[in-house]
Amino acid sequence: MSSPTAHAHHAPQGFIRKYVFSLDHKVIGIQYYFLGLFSVLIGLTLSVLMRFHMVYPDVKVSLFEKLWPVGAQGGIMTPELYLSLMTMHGTIMVFFVLTTVPQSGFGNYFLPIQIGAEDMAFPVLNMMSFWTTFVALVVMVAAFFVKGGAPLAGWTGYPPLSALGPVSGPGEGTGQTLWIVSIAIFCFASLMGAINFIATTIDLRAKGMTLMRMPLTCWTWLVTAILGLLGFAVLLSAGVLLVLDREAGTSFFIPAGLLVSDQIQNHKGGSPLLWQHLFWFFGHPEVYIAILPGMGVASQLLSTFSRKPIFGYRAMVFAILAIGFLGFLVWGHHMFMSGMSPYSALAFSVLTMCIGVPSAIKTFNWIGTLWGGKIRFTTAMMFALGFVSLFVSGGISGIFLGQPALDLYFHDTYFVVGHFHMIMGVAAIFGMFAGTFYWFPKMFGRMMNETLGKLHFYLSFIGVYAIFTPMHFLGVAGNPRRYADFTNYDFMNPLMPIHKFMTHAAYFTAAVQIIFLINLFWSIKKGARATENPWEATTLEWTIPSPPPFDNFGGKHPVVYRGAYEYGVPGADKDYIMQNDPAQTPAH
């Protein structure tokens, strides 16, 4: 382990250098956070529009006609408009929210500090990774404004639907191309970020900060970065091949003999399944990228606010590594019905069940951490507890979907939509809320309002259960996903009350997020001043001022003597011992 490299660090001067093209990982982390916040508001709005249309497909809304004169003529959303909103909802949420905030937002800000470093290993690369992500977002949003509008092939973009151009549907022209280009740009940004996280974690740990003394957040950021490095490279390649099929007359994904909109397609030799393999080889690690940092935050908070060490640190590290490794071996469970070899389904399903094991270990250990603890119910802790409950709920439905025999019914139904929303759309989001309430004092030097925080938590917790649990019942009833409306099938008529319930729950829960926004922005300006360590936590970020100086440790090099979870140590004079405290009790 090499010693932290000196950056010959001078405080940045000037507005542009301090706040726009900053090299400071803390500023970059905040930039990513607000990019993610902006994106989640877009994604949330899209989902509310979707839920409205699903239950009121014939209701005229003059606002729709103003926004989309072609896609919503007469104020009624066309199915192609619905599908494009759905595509962009998934894409923006997965890439610009779930892949940015937990890793590039909180990870950027706190990885260097938690390991005792002045900054990331490559500050210039860090700055470039943010601005590249920003450009990717601009390109993605631009897809709404081009002729034909945004693409309609889903966030998974399966060819031939996504590869044939406008002949296969509106939005499949420039909109689809911009979508691919945006994602390709995002891949570059992610690769830059991944390199930085890995190099930083390996090389810049302070004296005494062994890998097994790192907070679990650092482990999740490291493994997430490795997943990103390997996964995004494959997605980038897939995107290049898809663009070539669309623009250069190649046929990687398009077989011969297609007749689309009465036009014979001039392609041959390609396989639609090839895209699915490439996409999901990225796509499965991607969902672990989305959840692992949230798991790290949950571990951190459950220990801190139970005043007790994390239960089974070594097992938790093992579980993170196992999830990362196995995450690359299970992509076929997204393809059980795809027409790929049914024998491969056996391999993929056994591996998928295996990956359920480390997830279960983490859940048991979270509850084990609480057990025998002295729980402090701060808002941050509430979100961590909520995370555990939601992770259990979302994970359980995975046991059904991981079995190809059961997937014969559940594939492409709302059961799947319920499953991934519980895990990504809720548990991961709660992980971000937890991180926000926990680290806000350090980032902004002020406390968030606890009353508003708890109100937001309780209403959101009930709200998300109300929105996403019924999706499992819809799935059992066989309700397919990605349908603009449900008026064409007799069997779906009795399911409309469920859809209406979910829509109203969505309105309610979306509105509740205003409480969070008020809390966030008001507290930045007017929150009570925060001390250095308001939570009495042990990790290195709580040894420096709130907010920290530009070089984190004021030119000093911290030395670490113990692990990150020394709470409630018998014989110690306080119920927590900081990692950099050399004091009497034997170090771990």
Next chain:
Amino acid sequence: MLLAPIIWVLTVIICYIFAAHTWWFPPPISAHGMDYDAQFTRTLVITGVIFFVAQFALGYAIIKFRDNGGRASYTHGNNKMEALWTSATAVLFIGLVLMGTKIWASVHFTEAPADAMPIEVLGKQFAWNFRYPGPDAKFGHTDIHMVNDQGGNPFGIDSKDPASKDDITSGSLRVPAGKPIKLILHSQDVIHNFFVRELRLKQDIVPGMEIPFHFQADTPGTYEVPCSELCGLGHHQMRTTLIVLPPADFDKWMKEQLAAK
């Protein structure tokens, strides 16, 4: 505190709705369907217990271990417990998937019986078409240049091929009850998916591939078929029906179709 009873109430409501079958599968119409339901129930019971216990333990911990002064019990874990619940989880999860293997194998590892009735399925944006080979048991030659949806030739059947003379096409899928059926799935344009809830079966239909898929429906009735893979703006309207007829009625229908040719 307040979170614990909220978690408990949500857990009880969710378990109740599942147990009471408030919204449920339609009744199965095949032996495979009954096997499917048994595996689903097994999975539901096991996961239901885990769900219930985990959420209750979480709620219990929230109430029992709230801070009222003093120190927490200092422990870094318990290796024996780790080993125990890790192995139990592994056995349960892997056991479940292995139990379902027979069902998967019967659908995908076995060929259709030799006497299965072959029926060609053609999915296209946004309609279903089915073709029976007729008494000569041969499907007539098709050519993409001859496809004419408006003119009643969705398959592009080449009428010059003698084998095509007795081919019967239909917009809905009629089959005799109690007889094995072998579908041959084709797509003309993008990926679609053939799904019948009552059969507990679905299969993606992939352009460039000819995918065989066999089943046997035992209960007469009409069952809706919703396309189940996003195929474009008409995906939610791409509907057909599986009509299971008593064998005598099916034969009558087939004779009527052949006579009408």
